Amino acid sequence: MECFFCEVLNKKVGVFEVYENENFLAFVDAFPFVPGQIVIITKKHSFSFINFEIFSKDFFDVIKKIVTSFLNLGYDGYHLLINEGSAATFDHFYCILIPRKKDDGFSFNLKKLNLNEKQMSEISELIKKNIKEEEKVAEEKKEEKEEKEKVEDVEEVRRFLEKIKRIP
Ligand SMILES: [Zn+2]
Numbered sequence: 569m570e571c572f573f574c575e576v577l578n579k580k581v582g583v584f585e586v587y588e589n590e591n592f593l594a595f596v597d598a599f600p601f602v603p604g605q606i607v608i609i610t611k612k613h614s615f616s617f618i619n620f621e622i623f624s625k626d627f628f629d630v631i632k633k634i635v636t637s638f639l640n641l642g643y644d645g646y647h648l649l650i651n652e653g654s655a656a657t658f659d660h661f662y663c664i665l666i667p668r669k670k671d672d673g674f675s676f677n678l679k680k681l682n683l684n685e686k687q688m689s690e691i692s693e694l695i696k697k698n699i700k701e702e703e704k705v706a707e708e709k710k711e712e713k714e715e716k717e718k719v720e721d722v723e724e725v726r727r728f729l730e731k732i733k734r735i736p
Pocket residue numbers: 571572573574575612613614659660
């Protein structure tokens with residue numbers, strides 16, 4: 569069976585569109601927490617938020633357009649939910665925008681935990697350490713790439729010199 573959101577993109581499943589740009593399509597959620605909830609999907613299958621650098625302009629464009637409409641239409645707040653992996657219902661990037669109004673009765677209704685300082689410190693250290701390691705890996709990759717480009721530049725100059733040598 570084809571992915572549901574790909575079927576939407578291929579027009580095999582009809583949706584009530586509200587906005588689209590080069591990389592995203594936004595439409596009315598048929599199974600919302602509150603009416604007016606909007607689903608936003610990528611126009612490419614299975615795209616992770618982690619790879620969003622190239623799409624970020626289009627992503628913020630679609631969010632901004634819909635949030636602006638929410639506010640113009642009398643909503644006074646919203647939730648932006650991004651779901652991936654075990655948090656997601658679909659294996660195709662999507663997020664939902666939930667419009668909110670004071671006293672609209674919506675609630676996530678989850679029992680909140682109360683962490684102690686040791687627990688918070690452990691989480692903080694773990695994530696900070698991981699971010700540092702990721703930055704180190706990214707820095708090493710960047711250096712490797714620059715080094716490779718340098719070698720390619722030298723090769724290009726060498727080929728150019730070879731070429732002009734052959735010109736009588
Ligand atoms: Zn898909």
